[in-house]
Amino acid sequence: MWIYDRKLQYPVKIKNPNATYAKIIISQLGGPDGELAASMRYLHQRYSMPYGEVVGILTDVGTEELAHLEMIAAILYQLTKGLSPEEIKRAGLDTYFVDHTSGIYPIAASGVPFDMKYVGVKGDIIADLNEDLAAEQKARVTYDNILRLVDDPDVRDPIKYLRQRELVHYQRFGDALRIAQDNLDCKNFYAINPSFDK
């Protein structure tokens, strides 16, 4: 089970609301490489992982991603607080506003709602860990792109922190893949699926 810690993992304090920034950053809430997809991916992959170290890293990274989901929501909340209808219209956030007002709803920047199709659970340690390595890099690219589009240092600071975490997670999933391969048949990693074949 889970317990909620009443703090952000890293502080978010944005002085100036900005609907244009909110419109792009929302992709890290409900987009294909966003934090919700990340958490769901890792937490659901755990059940078919045969090695404790790998279950451990999936549990702890999957939990940290929920904290990142909350940080992105905090960024969106502060970026959209107190906006006028004119500002919302000018930024093109009106198509979101009409359905969700200033609520935080997980969609991609393109407007597509969050979809579990973004989450891969193959039930195979090699396939799933490679998916995770790719996912961390894709999230890193999304943060790089956000940093190309956002000038406000109040917004850039937590985004930079989140980008850095993608790199750390990538390193740890690399360790996990090495541990998996050390446990598998060194002549043929694909000889058996240890979570299924006996």
Add this chain to the structure above:
Amino acid sequence: MNTYEKDKLLKKIQEEDFSLYETVLYLDTHPNNSAALAFYKQRKESVASLKREYQQKFGPLTIYGNEDCSHWNWVNKPWPWEKEAN
């Protein structure tokens, strides 16, 4: 390891933790209820002491509970969804 004692202690923690959680939900909508607050205080202390005992004997329940200085027992089997842990 005494699995009978481990199972018994875990069941006790699950029971007390559940009653604590139930109290928390009640307090969320009744933040001034003094009887609920007194029950919360008593339960929270009892849960904390049970968890302390469990973690010293059988390993961590959260990432803050690894008492073994020579090994990170967090990654040990069984995981909570396995039959052996229930």
